[in-house]
Amino acid sequence: MPADRDVMRAPKGMLDVLPPESARWIDVITRFASRAERFGYGLLLTPIVDHYEVFARVGATTDVVRKQMYDFVDRGGRRLALRPEGTAPVVRAYVQHRPPTPWKVWYLAPNFRAEQPQAGRYRQHWQLGAEVIGIDDPDVDVEIIELLWGFYGELGLSDVRLLVNSMGDAETRGRYREVLLAYWRAHETLLGAEMERAEANPLRILDSKRSDWLDMLERAPQLGEYLSDASAAHFERVQEGLQALGIAFEIAPRLVRGFDYYTSTVFELASGALDAAQNAIGGGGRYDRLAQEMGGPAAPSIGFGSGIERLLLACDAEGVLPVPATQLDAFVIDLVGVADTARLLAELRESGLAADRAYGGRSTKKQFAAAGRSGARWAVIIGADEAKRGVVAVKFLRSEQPQCEVRREEIAAWLRTRKDEAPT
RNA sequence: GUGGUUGUAGCUCAGUUGGUUAGAGCGUCGGCUUGUGGUGCCGAAGGUCGCGGGUUCGAGACCCGUCAGCCACCCCA
Numbered sequence: 001m002p003a004d005r006d007v008m009r010a011p012k013g014m015l016d017v018l019p020p021e022s023a024r025w026i027d028v029i030t031r032f033a034s035r036a037e038r039f040g041y042g043l044l045l046t047p048i049v050d051h052y053e054v055f056a057r058v059g060a061t062t063d064v065v066r067k068q069m070y071d072f073v074d075r076g077g078r079r080l081a082l083r084p085e086g087t088a089p090v091v092r093a094y095v096q097h098r099p100p101t102p103w104k105v106w107y108l109a110p111n112f113r114a115e116q117p118q119a120g121r122y123r124q125h126w127q128l129g130a131e132v133i134g135i136d137d138p139d140v141d142v143e144i145i146e147l148l149w150g151f152y153g154e155l156g157l158s159d160v161r162l163l164v165n166s167m168g169d170a171e172t173r174g175r176y177r178e179v180l181l182a183y184w185r186a187h188e189t190l191l192g193a194e195m196e197r198a199e200a201n202p203l204r205i206l207d208s209k210r211s212d213w214l215d216m217l218e219r220a221p222q223l224g225e226y227l228s229d230a231s232a233a234h235f236e237r238v239q240e241g242l243q244a245l246g247i248a249f250e251i252a253p254r255l256v257r258g259f260d261y262y263t264s265t266v267f268e269l270a271s272g273a274l275d276a277a278q279n280a281i282g283g284g285g286r287y288d289r290l291a292q293e294m295g296g297p298a299a300p301s302i303g304f305g306s307g308i309e310r311l312l313l314a315c316d317a318e319g320v321l322p323v324p325a326t327q328l329d330a331f332v333i334d335l336v337g338v339a340d341t342a343r344l345l346a347e348l349r350e351s352g353l354a355a356d357r358a359y360g361g362r363s364t365k366k367q368f369a370a371a372g373r374s375g376a377r378w379a380v381i382i383g384a385d386e387a388k389r390g391v392v393a394v395k396f397l398r399s400e401q402p403q404c405e406v407r408r409e410e411i412a413a414w415l416r417t418r419k420d421e422a423p424t
Numbered sequence: 425g426u427g428g429u430u431g432u433a434g435c436u437c438a439g440u441u442g443g444u445u446a447g448a449g450c451g452u453c454g455g456c457u458u459g460u461g462g463u464g465c466c467g468a469a470g471g472u473c474g475c476g477g478g479u480u481c482g483a484g485a486c487c488c489g490u491c492a493g494c495c496a497c498c499c500c501a
Binding site: 277 | 425426461462492494499501
């Protein structure tokens, strides 16, 4: 049996998010939810586990599926897996329920991948994402990128690069694959042990970060040259749409991304403030055949995922989205142990004010210290003398205004009025 | 999964060529006569030196293993 100290802690590569840091999560999630709803997307909630096959369909050469999945057999003998990525469950839900298209949904969900953890790379990480199922209009590609791009702007991020590319359709990819494979074979010496990987999935080598391959990669044949007329036209319209909205992008010919299901438009948003290898804060693309591959109707689709942990690292690096200051309005201080404290506190809270107190019969001094630490705007003091006269004392904790008295029955309304007048 | 690096109180870190009861700052708690916070002064709690083994008369310091964080590859958000 392992010792408590080894086991009474979050599993490797997984995080606890404590207050006050967690307040930033509320902030990020709320902004995304509000923006997505404004764009006409509705929240989709799917189970945290799905049948193994749902993810297996994502692709046989997709690493996330092949060697990073947390899968298990449940008590009914079903093979299930913790969700390793966000798109497959959405498409599965589409295939199952057949909602009218275009089906526009957003989601917030944890993903699980058993990889080697690092800062910005966790075994459980949370993604905010959006998908549009059942339409291949390039305007949708533009909209989905705009949804994500503008979200980063709303968070205050400015050092973000948008990389776009087109993977083409199945036929172009097949042709390109062969060309690329021939090219890798010509560089077999340089590839060495990685030649096996190159044979299995020639595209995967393209976005390698190895410096000794840089020259070889730059000279490699480019996918763009092999695009069909239809694919090229689609990609062209996406670029025009982005330009029309003033969204700055770069074409990244070697951007191929790690999921087999991608076709046509793919994109990635990289934070320039993160110099680590984990600088991709969001990414996605088209997957025009996935619904069919899951046994559903033809439903060309596009979507993206954005990792919350990385997003927050990028915010830290840019010095934006600080931990929000406390929102506490009032701190109730009980100087004489009167029974009214709980009642007064309840009144304030029920009237919509954020209010708190100290516990355990602390001394006056300690209660004021706690009030100061809490960041509350006012201390509402119940003393023997005041209670006798039917009033409470109000002290301003964030300014030098003199302390005043307010009638006991009016205190909630009194604080509400002042809170609404000057919300600081 | 591969390679590298780090690991001392809740947090950030000291800890001299291995040598007695392991330190500081911040934070927490308490006190400075019990009705007024943020500053000040005093005090306290809090550490199996990540864990296990080894070398040694003696290990927080050295060696091996292991776990965890971090970095690169890989992959990706």
